[in-house]
Amino acid sequence: MPKRHPLDAVIIGAGVVGAACAYYAARSGLTVAVVDRGPVAGGTTGAGEGNLLVSDKEAGPELDLALLSTRLWRELAGELPDTEYEPKGGLVVAPDETTLKALRTYAEGQRAAGVENTEITQNALPALEPHLSRDMAGAFHYPQDAQIQPAKAAARLLEASGATTYLGERVTDILTDDGGAVRGVRTTRRELLTPNVVNAAGTWAAEVAALAGSSLPVLPRRGFVLVTEPLPRIVRHKVYAADYVADVASDSAALQSSAVVEGTPAGPVLIGATRERVGFDRTLSTEALRRLATQAQALFPILAEVDVQRVYHGFRPYLPDHLPAIGADPRVPGLHHACGHEGAGIGLAPATGALIAAALTEGRPPLDPTPYRPDRDFTEGSAP
Template identity: 70%
Template sequence: MLTRNSADVIVVGAGVVGAACAYYAARSGLRVAVLDRGPVAGGTTGAGEGNLLVSDKEPGPELELARISGELWRKLSEELPPDIEYEPKGGLVVASDEAGMAALRDFASGQRGAGVTAEEVPADRLRDLEPHLAAGLAGGFHYPQDAQVMPALAAAHLLRAGGERVRLRLGEEVTGLLTGASGEIRGVRTTVGELHAPYVVNAAGTWGGEIARLAHVALPVRPRRGFVLVTEPLPRVVRRKVYAADYVADVASGSAALQTSAVVEGTPAGPVLIGASRERVGYDRTLSPEALRHLAAQAIALFPVLAGIRAMRTYVGFRPYLPDHLPAIGPDPRVPGLLHACGHEGAGIGLAPATGLAIARSLTGGEPPLDIAPFRPERFSPAA
């Protein structure tokens, strides 16, 4: 039985990645305690758009993680309540000129070899997919595997689906890790007391580096700030997730400066979500009129119908950024019993299921759903 002060595994972080780790660990028969200093989805997850994307990822380990996660999300959508708003609506990436289309063709060609469906859409067919798109675009690519969920509810329902094997301890901050004589994990110390377990999963998002420091290991997770504009409720004027080709370059960039590239999508509830901006400014939550002006202008350039629509609110979030743009997933050989599941930047919602399954398999000695060597957490240590 899961007691108040012991578990088989402790997951630090109640965002969607931590929730997925807890869900798959519980499904594997483990007793899981999930700790968070705030509420469920109170960090990056709650400030996300719910993107489940393959369209923005080049061939490699992250794309493989995204493809497997996409399949798992489809299965989860049949198991979890419908209010997670899972929509397999597809994505549309558009180019403004022929040079942009040539770049999209090259990008899509590589993706197809990695199992992604990418369908070229000529300029005169774009409005068949999105009737309100601007005129004059050179064409685009349709990605039917792209999808969306409501991230906060997805995290909450994953935790609930773990049943009695998952215990939530919210408003409880981890202040230290308990270790044995050989440095192995024995549990955590929190603002409330001690909790004992032989395994700790660091799913703390942008604070993943702080949890790693408690274990005296290096994991250079940094916050990357982003804003999202939310419009008034509308009829479904945007059917898919639509963005311009330069968004892909911004995702892959390591620049600390402000970057904006509009990602526009409708939601079942009616509001249109407009992202995405990126900048490294620490945990500064100050509203950036410059970022919002850029996002609004770029969204109107894609969908002129939005020019007369009111933006009702905006929200800010922090993506957990690692320098090589790959998350840290799996056991940390420097600290026996410590595992990491953080650093997914802006893709954590889309990558959560495969991450959680990989962590659960690592805990139980099973075969991971993919080769997790590229995500090894110790790759940032000086010795590596």
């Protein structure tokens, strides 16, 4: 007979989003379990760079989530040990005056929404980044941008939550009663009884939704990252070209790349990021790697003499309107979603967890949850 556990909620997914949901649910007094078919941070989280960004988000619902998460990550950095939280700040650079002018307009809109940023003139850039190409026309500095080690952050959040964790167990069914309401989950090893299930399954969130008789148009979006040999701190901030913002917001399925270059406490420089929708194809793309290396050298010519020691890739959970699905699914009572963050899940995890905790307890949400409704029209507001 399968073992049964009465729980307030079962969270499917042990990445950083699922871990944050467990953490904030537990802080709200709930008893939760976390189930994952792999290890902690075994999916998108483990393949992430650890970006905690506000600089790449224009005013709107995603930026609202990011600003809340920025504050929460600062709090968590003081509560959780060994997450490598680093408030390094971001630097968005413009190669020419036309791009710099567009950045000014973009930054002005962000400031009105609560983002801190400052224009950096061409002459002042070497003081912030001595090795940055002298060909840049100027930049904007974003002091709220930060970085964290994502796998460690997920593990620390799960530990702090006290949640019972079942790893290496795939969810095969979401159990419902005669009225269609959630009553538990079945895994490859057991049944867990609960009135609430949280779908934090990342790129597999569409499959989990389907198990409950619901739907979400989550698709994988592949990305590659280059990792250099250990170096002195030659890159002080998170540095990227202005066209990265357009790549993040694009709906194109084709390969897109815009270098994001940053140093790490351990020494290696991380170079991302590419985006393409190719399903779960894990084939190494030499074109993607070539583009990243070329673009990184354009930003930091010193990298031309540096060895790349390894390459890794992952799949971002993409939704067509570029907003995550967070909250209760009215189509299936007791089903909640916390997925579709694409490449921003690490940065947006705390705010997502706080929203899910409020939904589970019927408490007051920390911000308006309406834009993230799981049953919304995902074609509305899509980028052109």
